[in-house]
Amino acid sequence: SAVISQKPSRDICQRGTSLTIQCQVDSQVTMMFWYRQQPGQSLTLIATANQGSEATYESGFVIDKFPISRPNLTFSTLTVSNMSPEDSSIYLCSAPGQGSQETQYFGPGTRLLVL
Amino acid sequence: TQLLEQSPQFLSIQEGENLTVYCNSSSVFSSLQWYRQEPGEGPVLLVTVVTGGEVKKLKRLTFQFGDARKDSSLHITAAQPGDTGLYLCAGRADSWGKLQFGAGTQVVVTP
Numbered sequence: 424s425a426v427i428s429q430k431p432s433r434d435i436c437q438r439g440t441s442l443t444i445q446c447q448v449d450s451q452v453t454m455m456f457w458y459r460q461q462p463g464q465s466l467t468l469i470a471t472a473n474q475g476s477e478a479t480y481e482s483g484f485v486i487d488k489f490p491i492s493r494p495n496l497t498f499s500t501l502t503v504s505n506m507s508p509e510d511s512s513i514y515l516c517s518a519p520g521q522g523s524q525e526t527q528y529f530g531p532g533t534r535l536l537v538l
Numbered sequence: 539t540q541l542l543e544q545s546p547q548f549l550s551i552q553e554g555e556n557l558t559v560y561c562n563s564s565s566v567f568s569s570l571q572w573y574r575q576e577p578g579e580g581p582v583l584l585v586t587v588v589t590g591g592e593v594k595k596l597k598r599l600t601f602q603f604g605d606a607r608k609d610s611s612l613h614i615t616a617a618q619p620g621d622t623g624l625y626l627c628a629g630r631a632d633s634w635g636k637l638q639f640g641a642g643t644q645v646v647v648t649p
Binding site: 424427456464465466467468471515517525526527528529530531532534 | 568578579580582583586628630637640641642
């Protein structure tokens with residue numbers, strides 16, 4: 424398994440500002456993932472973050488809006504830049520379990536409200 | 539993109555009743571995972587199934603992976619209010635592929 428923590432757990436931000444979300448995994452993992460879950464919706468993959476290389480973004484998500492850092496094998500950050508109310512969502516960090524690439528675990532999420 | 543269709547979208551039942559949630563696709567998955575998400579929490583992994591025809595049991599929950607690895611079901615026996623939550627299925631085309639999520643089934647179990 425993998426134990427994943429996120430900070431902050433929630434925040435209320437003003438439009439035009441940026442928020443950086445931190446994700447910590449209790450074991451070393453090659454890949455970490457960032458998802459968005461809009462109210463009442465399922466999960467949408469934003470990007471895959473590999474240590475030592477640029478993140479790979481999914482269609483509809485760009486690095487300028489969602490810059491990602493991956494400084495080591497247990498940590499990653501996602502920044503939501505120049506926020507608008509449409510960015511209000513839950514942002515989730517995810518990583519595979521130890522010894523099993525098939526299984527994926529999630530952090531508790533960061534609830535963001537943009538006014 | 540492989541699409542996973544979950545049904546029903548919403549299910550409201552009384553405590554003690556049984557329920558089944560379905561997850562279907564026209565594509566083959568190397569593995570499929572079921573999660574439960576409660577309000578204010580991240581998704582919690584319930585089970586991973588990898589073999590066609592596989593059946594896994596977790597207390598009152600029974601998970602089945604179709605023989606062709608295109609579909610799965612989650613059956614809850616004698617549901618309890620603690621089973622309330624959003625149930626999500628997610629499949630992977632291969633070991634290194636992206637996890638694709640279904641739309642989710644909101645289950646409400648009333649006392």
